[in-house]
Amino acid sequence: MSFYQHWRNLPAKAWRWPNFSPAEIACRGTGKITINEDALDRLQELRVMLGKPMIVNSAYRSPEHNKAVGGAKASQHLNGCAFDISMANHDPASFIAMARKAGFKGIGTYPRSNFVHIDTGPARVWGDPFPARASSFAPDQPPAREHLAESRSLKGGGAAGIATVGAAGVEVAQNVLAETQSAILPLVPYLDTLRWVFIAVALTGIAVAIHARIDDWKSGQR
Structure with a gap:
């Protein structure tokens, strides 16, 4: 793992996850960032599997920011291996299934805040179930005439x-x-x-x- 006092200090050549930016992964409160390559590799793999954007609500948290937001003392966010992903454009059940295939073992569901926590820590599940949705998100259809x-x-x-x-x-x-x-x-x-x-x-x-x-x-x- 690599640590930087601010994500802007991260060398461009050190970033190799095309669907995400250092600013998305950095601490929201301080701008600090820990590069957990294994976790980011799995996050990128999950993005490819889903085939649609992932809105990252929270990723790495510095100790001071984690305390300020009431995070667990041993939160996986402190290790840079946890991500809170918005379900605004995902079906929770499908997302969780794909996340497990990508190697995420920790799954937390937060339907009231409409996001799912995933991490590469020990296998565990917590949170309330998402209410059943009328339908899953349908794939985008191409226009009737491409030309x-x-x-x-x-x-x-x-x-x-x-x-x-x-x-x-x-x-x-x-x-x-x-x-x-x-x-x-x-x-x-x-x-x-x-x-x-x-x-x-x-x-x-x-x-x-x-x-x-x-x-x-x-x-x-x-």
């Missing part, structure tokens, strides 16, 4: 937008030609026809976009 470019709504809307801009451009060109280029006035009627072609394309694109959105809604993909 926005595949959306028919986007394609239809894009076609409508481009055609609208094109129609506006033709109208501007028509006005400029009519006012400044009398030599090519015979071309103006053709530009007028082209503008209506763009408008027709724009309306078609809008119709495609509306149809695609309705279809998406019906399919439950939006």
Whole structure:
């Protein structure tokens, strides 16, 4: 184990647990930190097994801070091998099962404060049981369409937008030609026809976009 008077004094190369930071593990009251490599290895392993963030309420405690918060005199927090983890984003039963697989033997449950204590000390269990929850946390689902470019709504809307801009451009060109280029006035009627072609394309694109959105809604993909 290694000890530092403040977590900011910890050399960057001495930290090798990617999902946690020294500030998370350090004493909340003093900033002091004890690096218990075995415990941190198990904590990192548990994080990988869970596949989701772990909110660390408390990890290492300096003796003075442990006394101030009413911790046990022989608390495993003093050894840097105990962690209080919030259950805000975990199902307690699943979390505890995974923690045991990762090698944590001390398990304390605190449903009123919504956290679970885990440590690598002697095997023991204490605390009140968590009340049954309506359901466990469901895994995040990927969006229906990973690539926005595949959306028919986007394609239809894009076609409508481009055609609208094109129609506006033709109208501007028509006005400029009519006012400044009398030599090519015979071309103006053709530009007028082209503008209506763009408008027709724009309306078609809008119709495609509306149809695609309705279809998406019906399919439950939006």
